[in-house]
Amino acid sequence: MDxxxxNLLILHLTVFVWGFTGVLGKVISIDAVPMVWYRVLIASIxxxxxxxxxxxxxKISKKQFIQFFLTGGIVAIHWIxxxxxxxxxxxxxxxxxxSSFTLFTAILEPLIKKQPISIGDILIGLLII
Known part of the structure:
Protein backbone atom coordinates (compact mmCIF):
# COMPACT_ATOMS: atom_id res chain seq x y z
CA MET A 1 0.00 0.00 0.00
CA ASP A 2 1.15 3.52 -0.77
CA ASN A 7 -0.95 6.98 6.90
CA LEU A 8 -4.27 8.59 5.93
CA LEU A 9 -6.05 5.34 6.73
CA ILE A 10 -4.34 5.18 10.14
CA LEU A 11 -5.27 8.83 10.78
CA HIS A 12 -8.93 8.23 9.92
CA LEU A 13 -9.03 5.09 12.05
CA THR A 14 -7.51 6.99 14.97
CA VAL A 15 -10.06 9.81 14.69
CA PHE A 16 -12.88 7.25 14.48
CA VAL A 17 -11.64 5.38 17.57
CA TRP A 18 -11.22 8.62 19.57
CA GLY A 19 -14.77 9.70 18.72
CA PHE A 20 -16.24 6.26 19.24
CA THR A 21 -14.63 6.02 22.68
CA GLY A 22 -16.86 8.87 23.82
CA VAL A 23 -20.00 7.32 22.35
CA LEU A 24 -19.27 3.97 23.97
CA GLY A 25 -18.55 5.71 27.27
CA LYS A 26 -22.01 7.26 27.12
CA VAL A 27 -23.97 4.12 26.24
CA ILE A 28 -22.16 1.67 28.54
CA SER A 29 -24.04 1.60 31.82
CA ILE A 30 -21.16 0.94 34.24
CA ASP A 31 -19.48 3.76 36.16
CA ALA A 32 -16.22 5.40 35.13
CA VAL A 33 -13.89 3.64 37.60
CA PRO A 34 -14.90 0.03 36.74
CA MET A 35 -14.88 0.95 33.04
CA VAL A 36 -11.28 2.15 33.30
CA TRP A 37 -10.27 -0.97 35.23
CA TYR A 38 -11.79 -3.17 32.51
CA ARG A 39 -9.90 -1.16 29.86
CA VAL A 40 -6.66 -1.62 31.81
CA LEU A 41 -7.31 -5.35 32.16
CA ILE A 42 -8.07 -5.80 28.45
CA ALA A 43 -5.03 -3.71 27.45
CA SER A 44 -2.74 -5.60 29.84
CA ILE A 45 -3.86 -9.01 28.59
CA LYS A 59 12.00 -7.22 31.35
CA ILE A 60 12.36 -3.73 32.78
CA SER A 61 14.32 -2.21 35.61
CA LYS A 62 12.77 -1.20 38.93
CA LYS A 63 13.14 2.48 37.96
CA GLN A 64 11.33 1.88 34.66
CA PHE A 65 8.60 -0.03 36.48
CA ILE A 66 8.04 2.91 38.83
CA GLN A 67 7.97 5.33 35.89
CA PHE A 68 5.48 3.15 34.00
CA PHE A 69 3.36 2.71 37.13
CA LEU A 70 3.19 6.46 37.83
CA THR A 71 2.50 7.32 34.20
CA GLY A 72 -0.19 4.64 34.07
CA GLY A 73 -1.75 6.06 37.23
CA ILE A 74 -1.93 9.53 35.69
CA VAL A 75 -3.45 8.14 32.50
CA ALA A 76 -5.97 6.10 34.53
CA ILE A 77 -7.03 9.21 36.45
CA HIS A 78 -7.41 11.06 33.14
CA TRP A 79 -9.64 8.29 31.74
CA ILE A 80 -11.73 8.17 34.93
CA SER A 99 -9.22 18.36 22.41
CA SER A 100 -8.42 21.61 24.23
CA PHE A 101 -5.36 19.97 25.81
CA THR A 102 -3.26 21.30 22.92
CA LEU A 103 -4.05 24.87 23.90
CA PHE A 104 -3.40 24.24 27.59
CA THR A 105 -0.12 22.51 26.74
CA ALA A 106 0.95 25.50 24.63
CA ILE A 107 0.23 27.81 27.58
CA LEU A 108 1.45 25.68 30.51
CA GLU A 109 4.61 24.16 29.03
CA PRO A 110 6.49 27.49 28.72
CA LEU A 111 5.43 28.45 32.25
CA ILE A 112 6.70 25.16 33.68
CA LYS A 113 9.93 25.27 31.66
CA LYS A 114 10.32 29.02 32.33
CA GLN A 115 10.47 29.89 28.64
CA PRO A 116 8.62 32.59 26.69
CA ILE A 117 5.14 31.67 25.46
CA SER A 118 5.06 31.01 21.71
CA ILE A 119 2.19 32.80 19.98
CA GLY A 120 2.52 30.32 17.11
CA ASP A 121 1.96 27.37 19.45
CA ILE A 122 -1.10 29.03 20.95
CA LEU A 123 -2.55 29.76 17.50
CA ILE A 124 -1.99 26.16 16.42
CA GLY A 125 -3.60 24.96 19.67
CA LEU A 126 -6.65 27.13 18.97
CA LEU A 127 -6.78 25.91 15.37
CA ILE A 128 -6.78 22.28 16.50
CA ILE A 129 -9.73 22.88 18.82
Whole structure:
Protein backbone atom coordinates (compact mmCIF):
# COMPACT_ATOMS: atom_id res chain seq x y z
CA MET A 1 0.00 0.00 0.00
CA ASP A 2 1.15 3.52 -0.77
CA UNK A 3 2.66 5.08 2.40
CA UNK A 4 0.53 8.23 2.10
CA UNK A 5 -2.69 6.22 1.77
CA UNK A 6 -1.61 3.98 4.64
CA ASN A 7 -0.95 6.98 6.90
CA LEU A 8 -4.27 8.59 5.93
CA LEU A 9 -6.05 5.34 6.73
CA ILE A 10 -4.34 5.18 10.14
CA LEU A 11 -5.27 8.83 10.78
CA HIS A 12 -8.93 8.23 9.92
CA LEU A 13 -9.03 5.09 12.05
CA THR A 14 -7.51 6.99 14.97
CA VAL A 15 -10.06 9.81 14.69
CA PHE A 16 -12.88 7.25 14.48
CA VAL A 17 -11.64 5.38 17.57
CA TRP A 18 -11.22 8.62 19.57
CA GLY A 19 -14.77 9.70 18.72
CA PHE A 20 -16.24 6.26 19.24
CA THR A 21 -14.63 6.02 22.68
CA GLY A 22 -16.86 8.87 23.82
CA VAL A 23 -20.00 7.32 22.35
CA LEU A 24 -19.27 3.97 23.97
CA GLY A 25 -18.55 5.71 27.27
CA LYS A 26 -22.01 7.26 27.12
CA VAL A 27 -23.97 4.12 26.24
CA ILE A 28 -22.16 1.67 28.54
CA SER A 29 -24.04 1.60 31.82
CA ILE A 30 -21.16 0.94 34.24
CA ASP A 31 -19.48 3.76 36.16
CA ALA A 32 -16.22 5.40 35.13
CA VAL A 33 -13.89 3.64 37.60
CA PRO A 34 -14.90 0.03 36.74
CA MET A 35 -14.88 0.95 33.04
CA VAL A 36 -11.28 2.15 33.30
CA TRP A 37 -10.27 -0.97 35.23
CA TYR A 38 -11.79 -3.17 32.51
CA ARG A 39 -9.90 -1.16 29.86
CA VAL A 40 -6.66 -1.62 31.81
CA LEU A 41 -7.31 -5.35 32.16
CA ILE A 42 -8.07 -5.80 28.45
CA ALA A 43 -5.03 -3.71 27.45
CA SER A 44 -2.74 -5.60 29.84
CA ILE A 45 -3.86 -9.01 28.59
CA UNK A 46 -3.57 -7.89 24.96
CA UNK A 47 -0.09 -6.42 25.44
CA UNK A 48 1.10 -9.49 27.31
CA UNK A 49 -0.23 -11.76 24.55
CA UNK A 50 1.43 -9.56 21.93
CA UNK A 51 4.79 -9.75 23.72
CA UNK A 52 4.44 -13.54 23.98
CA UNK A 53 3.54 -13.93 20.30
CA UNK A 54 6.34 -11.66 19.09
CA UNK A 55 8.77 -13.11 21.64
CA UNK A 56 9.81 -9.63 22.74
CA UNK A 57 11.71 -9.19 25.97
CA UNK A 58 9.53 -7.35 28.50
CA LYS A 59 12.00 -7.22 31.35
CA ILE A 60 12.36 -3.73 32.78
CA SER A 61 14.32 -2.21 35.61
CA LYS A 62 12.77 -1.20 38.93
CA LYS A 63 13.14 2.48 37.96
CA GLN A 64 11.33 1.88 34.66
CA PHE A 65 8.60 -0.03 36.48
CA ILE A 66 8.04 2.91 38.83
CA GLN A 67 7.97 5.33 35.89
CA PHE A 68 5.48 3.15 34.00
CA PHE A 69 3.36 2.71 37.13
CA LEU A 70 3.19 6.46 37.83
CA THR A 71 2.50 7.32 34.20
CA GLY A 72 -0.19 4.64 34.07
CA GLY A 73 -1.75 6.06 37.23
CA ILE A 74 -1.93 9.53 35.69
CA VAL A 75 -3.45 8.14 32.50
CA ALA A 76 -5.97 6.10 34.53
CA ILE A 77 -7.03 9.21 36.45
CA HIS A 78 -7.41 11.06 33.14
CA TRP A 79 -9.64 8.29 31.74
CA ILE A 80 -11.73 8.17 34.93
CA UNK A 81 -12.37 11.92 34.67
CA UNK A 82 -13.03 11.58 30.92
CA UNK A 83 -15.65 8.85 31.28
CA UNK A 84 -17.23 10.54 34.29
CA UNK A 85 -17.51 13.77 32.29
CA UNK A 86 -19.26 11.86 29.52
CA UNK A 87 -21.74 10.44 32.04
CA UNK A 88 -22.62 13.85 33.52
CA UNK A 89 -22.40 15.86 30.28
CA UNK A 90 -22.57 15.09 26.58
CA UNK A 91 -20.09 13.32 24.35
CA UNK A 92 -19.56 16.38 22.17
CA UNK A 93 -18.83 18.73 25.08
CA UNK A 94 -16.46 16.21 26.63
CA UNK A 95 -14.57 15.66 23.36
CA UNK A 96 -14.24 19.42 22.81
CA UNK A 97 -12.80 19.74 26.32
CA UNK A 98 -10.47 16.82 25.64
CA SER A 99 -9.22 18.36 22.41
CA SER A 100 -8.42 21.61 24.23
CA PHE A 101 -5.36 19.97 25.81
CA THR A 102 -3.26 21.30 22.92
CA LEU A 103 -4.05 24.87 23.90
CA PHE A 104 -3.40 24.24 27.59
CA THR A 105 -0.12 22.51 26.74
CA ALA A 106 0.95 25.50 24.63
CA ILE A 107 0.23 27.81 27.58
CA LEU A 108 1.45 25.68 30.51
CA GLU A 109 4.61 24.16 29.03
CA PRO A 110 6.49 27.49 28.72
CA LEU A 111 5.43 28.45 32.25
CA ILE A 112 6.70 25.16 33.68
CA LYS A 113 9.93 25.27 31.66
CA LYS A 114 10.32 29.02 32.33
CA GLN A 115 10.47 29.89 28.64
CA PRO A 116 8.62 32.59 26.69
CA ILE A 117 5.14 31.67 25.46
CA SER A 118 5.06 31.01 21.71
CA ILE A 119 2.19 32.80 19.98
CA GLY A 120 2.52 30.32 17.11
CA ASP A 121 1.96 27.37 19.45
CA ILE A 122 -1.10 29.03 20.95
CA LEU A 123 -2.55 29.76 17.50
CA ILE A 124 -1.99 26.16 16.42
CA GLY A 125 -3.60 24.96 19.67
CA LEU A 126 -6.65 27.13 18.97
CA LEU A 127 -6.78 25.91 15.37
CA ILE A 128 -6.78 22.28 16.50
CA ILE A 129 -9.73 22.88 18.82
Missing amino acids: PIKK TLYAWFLLTKKNI FFFHAIKVSTVSVTLVCL
